[in-house]
Amino acid sequence: xxxxxxxxPNARGRLEQAAYELFLDQGYEQTTVADIAKRAGLTERxxxxxxxxxxxxxxxxxxxxxxxxxRVLEGLPPALPTIEAVRVAVEAMSxxxxxxxxxxxxxxxxxxxxxxxxxxxxxxxxxxxxxxAQALHRRGVPEPTASLAADMGMAVFYVGxxxxxxxxxxxxxxxxxxxxxxxxxxxxSGT
Amino acid sequence: xxxxxxxxPNARGRLEQAAYELFLDQGYEQTTVADIAKRAGLTERxxxxxxxxxxxxxxxxxxxxxxxxxRVLEGLPPALPTIEAVRVAVEAMSxxxxxxxxxxxxxxxxxxxxxxxxxxxxxxxxxxxxxxAQALHRRGVPEPTASLAADMGMAVFYVGxxxxxxxxxxxxxxxxxxxxxxxxxxxxSGT
DNA sequence: CTCGTGATGGCAGTTACTGACATGAGGATA
DNA sequence: TATCCTCATGTCAGTAACTGCCATCACGAG
Numbered sequence: 001x002x003x004x005x006x007x008x009p010n011a012r013g014r015l016e017q018a019a020y021e022l023f024l025d026q027g028y029e030q031t032t033v034a035d036i037a038k039r040a041g042l043t044e045r046x047x048x049x050x051x052x053x054x055x056x057x058x059x060x061x062x063x064x065x066x067x068x069x070x071r072v073l074e075g076l077p078p079a080l081p082t083i084e085a086v087r088v089a090v091e092a093m094s095x096x097x098x099x100x101x102x103x104x105x106x107x108x109x110x111x112x113x114x115x116x117x118x119x120x121x122x123x124x125x126x127x128x129x130x131x132x133a134q135a136l137h138r139r140g141v142p143e144p145t146a147s148l149a150a151d152m153g154m155a156v157f158y159v160g161x162x163x164x165x166x167x168x169x170x171x172x173x174x175x176x177x178x179x180x181x182x183x184x185x186x187x188x189s190g191t
Numbered sequence: 192x193x194x195x196x197x198x199x200p201n202a203r204g205r206l207e208q209a210a211y212e213l214f215l216d217q218g219y220e221q222t223t224v225a226d227i228a229k230r231a232g233l234t235e236r237x238x239x240x241x242x243x244x245x246x247x248x249x250x251x252x253x254x255x256x257x258x259x260x261x262r263v264l265e266g267l268p269p270a271l272p273t274i275e276a277v278r279v280a281v282e283a284m285s286x287x288x289x290x291x292x293x294x295x296x297x298x299x300x301x302x303x304x305x306x307x308x309x310x311x312x313x314x315x316x317x318x319x320x321x322x323x324a325q326a327l328h329r330r331g332v333p334e335p336t337a338s339l340a341a342d343m344g345m346a347v348f349y350v351g352x353x354x355x356x357x358x359x360x361x362x363x364x365x366x367x368x369x370x371x372x373x374x375x376x377x378x379x380s381g382t
Numbered sequence: 383c384t385c386g387t388g389a390t391g392g393c394a395g396t397t398a399c400t401g402a403c404a405t406g407a408g409g410a411t412a
Numbered sequence: 413t414a415t416c417c418t419c420a421t422g423t424c425a426g427t428a429a430c431t432g433c434c435a436t437c438a439c440g441a442g
Contacts, residue, residue, distance in 0.1 A: 198407075223396090223397065223398085224397080224398070224399085225397085235398090235399090236399095236400090239398090239399065239400080243399095244398075244399075245397095245398070245399090
């Protein structure tokens with residue numbers, strides 16, 4: 001039952017590793033799924049058993065973000081104003097990126113260069129946003145407030161993320177996101 | 192120079208029309224590009240000369256939205272607070288949907304049923320958001336305020352759009368969006 | 383020892399999409 | 413009128429993403 005892998009272990013991880021290496025080395029478009037599978041010591045058919053499509057191999061980490069976002073939100077006192085709850089949860093999610101800016105930059109370079117991958121990134125964001133909106137709804141926040149608050153929270157996160165990648169200083173993402181919420185309030189209040 | 196079409200006129204329009212008919216009749220996945228071209232009296236190769244890919248045929252209208260959004264924004268007095276400028280422009284864009292709810296619903300049904308199409312819709316939204324942010328920047332709004340304001344404006348639009356489609360009453364989208372901006376301000380101020 | 387399970391390989395097929403070249407209608411020009 | 417030129421379209425071959433189906437084979441359970 002806990003017997004782990006019967007073949008070479010961690011096939012999925014090997015595929016992801018091989019994909020990253022090839023994408024960075026020779027580009028995303030120039031890399032075929034057969035190439036990736038070969039480097040991982042597997043076949044193309046097996047790749048598609050682990051990842052729904054070629055793009056998905058770059059988005060394995062998105063589940064962790066969602067889990068942290070929802071986990072933290074669940075533990076927050078119900079009395080907390082919506083925007084503050086969103087802020088705490090999004091900041092917790094942001095802290096998962098601590099110390100990973102170099103990796104994030106490399107990955108972002110690949111994604112930014114291909115419309116295909118940007119589309120996938122956007123749907124991951126939308127999924128995250130929807131999950132947040134639904135969680136807020138469970139907290140008792142009515143629609144469309146829940147959706148708007150979720151959208152605002154994710155906007156602060158992603159806008160901050162973009163600036164974090166470019167930031168010449170070494171500030172952590174959490175810090176940038178924290179300030180982002182202050183700016184959000186300022187903008188919305190008409191300053 | 193103004194000689195118009197030398198072959199059967201409006202090839203692009205015929206392709207779009209054929210695509211809509213087939214998508215609604217037999218589904219998006221079940222329709223091949225060859226099917227669409229055949230119904231339009233053209234070949235598959237010609238389809239790809241008019242549309243970059245199969246999905247794009249469903250997104251011909253997005254350019255009009257962007258044009259209206261930017262056109263209205265350009266004409267606004269510079270003194271107007273950012274959020275109010277965004278509000279006016281987004282409401283103008285929303286009014287383009289006046290009386291088109293039935294069509295919008297049909298199209299939305301197709302798009303909602305296929306992850307591929309949702310991805311494309313999201314990147315159109317992102318493009319629109321980026322264009323708005325850039326236009327705000329030209330108005331003198333600094334970053335990241337411009338990006339945040341653009342994101343908020345588009346969030347209000349799309350959240351409102353979703354509710355408009357479901358709304359049992361016959362309110363126009365502009366009206367819903369207008370109220371959305373009020374709610375946005377309320378949420379952001381911590382109510 | 384046998385049998386079942388589950389991850390993998392092998393393979394054929396479909397379809398989206400691309401590059402290269404051919405065709406032919408109509409307008410411009412001599 | 414005759415000739416050329418442009419450009420939307422047709423034709424065709426090719427690539428690569430993805431899928432369905434069946435075979436294989438290591439390992440654990442009995």
